[in-house]
Amino acid sequence: MKPIVIAKNLTKSYTKGIRALDNVSLTVNQGKVLVVMGPSGSGKSTLIRTFNGLETFDQGEIDILGIKLDCNHNERKIQRIRKRVGMVFQQFNLFPHLSILENITLAPVNVQKRHRSEAEEYGMYLLGQMGIDSHAKKYPSQLSGGEQQRVAIARALALKPELLLFDEPTSALDPERINEVLDAMRRLAKQGMTMIVVTHEIGFAKDVSDQVLFMDSGKVIETSTPDLFFSNAKHDRSRKFLNQLDKN
């Protein structure tokens, strides 16, 4: 099994004394899906954002796809990582002034220097996969939230990434729109995509993930398989959190 992400002892604090990340270590192997859960402010977003250099860290090291990052923010290495790692945000963050297809082809054409026609063809294929190829000529504001998020996934896939990061991809969606995004993510997992997903969706975690990581106050409280975690969590805080989620 080839490890894609190895993080060792990551520590970060925004303000002195309060740790957003506290000695976090984890490994994700190729083709596996890691779900990160935890209450808000637990540091799970910070964690996932360090994996493509959107956040720096103070101590520890990360190895992503064989590229090693330490606390000295090396722009060139981060650039190399970003070309091979895709990211999907909570608020979609599509570019409002570009059409759907242009959103998708921007990076392949300008970062990977692929031919426009080839990039467009692949973009249309991805939109087809996401079931939104009929919207290719539209602009983000003309689409629903769920459709926008599927475009964002297609945009991340357009660089043919070896790892996909999802930062609460369904939290900003209307309840009836959540499943269309989760289904797309399920299909990706089936195709063998390596994914790290920050989410509160228990159903998705149960079905798809290979590993669940629970965080609180910057620390990893517990790592286990989804079966074990949801039926018989070891830790008090995990159980409390799951109870809370069930109530909602």
Next chain:
Amino acid sequence: MFNINSIMIFIQKLRNIFFSNILNTIFSLVIILLISLAFLNTFEWIIFDANWKVVTSNLPLYAFGSFPSNEQWRPATWIISLLLLSIITLFGPEWKWLRQNLLLTWISTIPLGLYLLYGGFGLSPIMSRHWGGLTLTILLTTCSSLFSLPFGIILALCRQSSLPLIRKLSSIYIDVMRAIPLIAVLFFGQLLIPLFLPVGIEIDRVWRSILAFTLFVSAYIAEDIRGGLQAIPNTQIEAANSLGLNQYQIIQFILIPQALRIALPALTNQSIGLFQNTSLMAILGLVELLGVGRSILANPEFIGQYIEVYVWLACVYWLVCTIMAVLGRHLEHRMTMNQANF
């Protein structure tokens, strides 16, 4: 569709607005009376009292200044092509190839205008001191806007730069330029630009004023664009970063297009302001539209006919400004409709 019901509703609405209570009724009646009096007087003056010969017999002068009369078809062609282009932009068909090429066509009108005015390549050359009237006003406006936009964008980007020295330099430039009155910039532009040039190199009056306008307006444009840049959420940059775009690509593909869209209403106002302000060159030795008016008033044949000339000039300025404002709003509307072209 002639519907008595809707007319009744309309009358009811009018009554509600103007005559809802006694005070309002008296007020409305007084205003209506005053307006009709003013209109009546104005119409009487326009039709009977005013002597429009000062306008009608000098129309070519207002349009082209002292451009040689047998060559006046050249500036006329330019102005008519600008007008046609405005009409096509506003009311033209929605053909895709047309809309995609409109921006380029608009920009290419400037070299076209310069060629038609200067001559050469088959046209007889004409010195810039013969340029004048509305033609010169439009030339000053279009050239200065074209040059100050990129300069303003660069200044705005520098003011947002992470390098303190560059940030400081551009903010000093912007703040100083915005503190000085335009007429001082133009006047000293005429006086000082020759002093700063090496001996033997000279720029004529028109280009000196275009340069001065560019230096001045770009500081204002820079602030408008900076407002646009600041309005772009940081998440846009994060998203672009996560796609592996580098700093320059982010500026080119993400920041500038969005900042321009956000700043568009302010930029329209800047260019309308610029068009009005070209009139300052009338007291600095160029015979543009207002300058033509002044020189006509100095002519013994028309002396003292201030009202006719100024009312006529005000109408021309108002018309062009309104066309510019409508074009700006059209573009804004297009952009909120999320269409990338004109």
Next chain:
Amino acid sequence: MKKRRAIFYQCGICIFVISVIGILINNLTINLIRTDLGFNFSWLFKPASFALAEHPLPYSSSDSYAWALFIGWLNSLKVIISALLLATFLGTLVGFARTGKNSLLGLISAGYITIIRQTPLLLQLMFWYFIGFLGLKENIFIHIKNIFKISNQGIEFYGLTLSSEFSALLFGLGVFTSAYIAEVIRGGILSVPRGQWEAFRSLGLSEQKGLFSIIIPQALPAIIPGLTSQYLNLAKNSTLAIAVGYSDIYAINDTIINQTGRAIECFIILLTSFLLLNLLISNSMEIINKIIIKSRKYN
């Protein structure tokens, strides 16, 4: 790594800017030597030998250039402050009319705003001067019992005489700026959420009472910055005084340059005068802003 590159870029820019300035200054000195002028300020204390039609302090043509410049600065200040008051008064009226319930008034003020804003200020100034004041047919146009007179000599009010140049500038600047101020005020009033109007109406407050005690206090924070920038514009626009022959700071600089040819020195003087004026206006507005914020305890 990143830091080193940043320093490298900044050094590059620094060298570029310095060399451009160097080339310009080099050209300038060559040209100044050629025209035999040099660069100094000692001429400031020589007699100006030109007369000024208007001077708030004693002035004669034997006074120094420096004194003439100071008089010009005072003249500028005088017209700026009075036009500022007029513009604020007119602008507030038009702004309220534009937002008010009476659509007839709204229509008139909209017309006023478009006509004023879509024509050049210089043209308007000439209009006021040549038609509004110099163009008056009879010697005395309005004459009310020695209290108020308008003629082609200007305005006379209780022994206070305003020259026609000053009056034209005052009305031109005041009316022009009022159209912009009206838009600022309208924007400010529109920035107050609609719910606030509904709230005071539902409490049974009258329109006027609600406007002045509920809406305007909330609109002020949005209005003050816009007002400040309009005042700064007015100050800059006051330099168009030269078109009607009023001796403000710019007009006097212009005269001095014509007499002595000292363009660079005059440019520096004008720049400093305007930086001073701008500071004066923006600081006073800052103080007003603070007073307003202080008076609103909940902020």
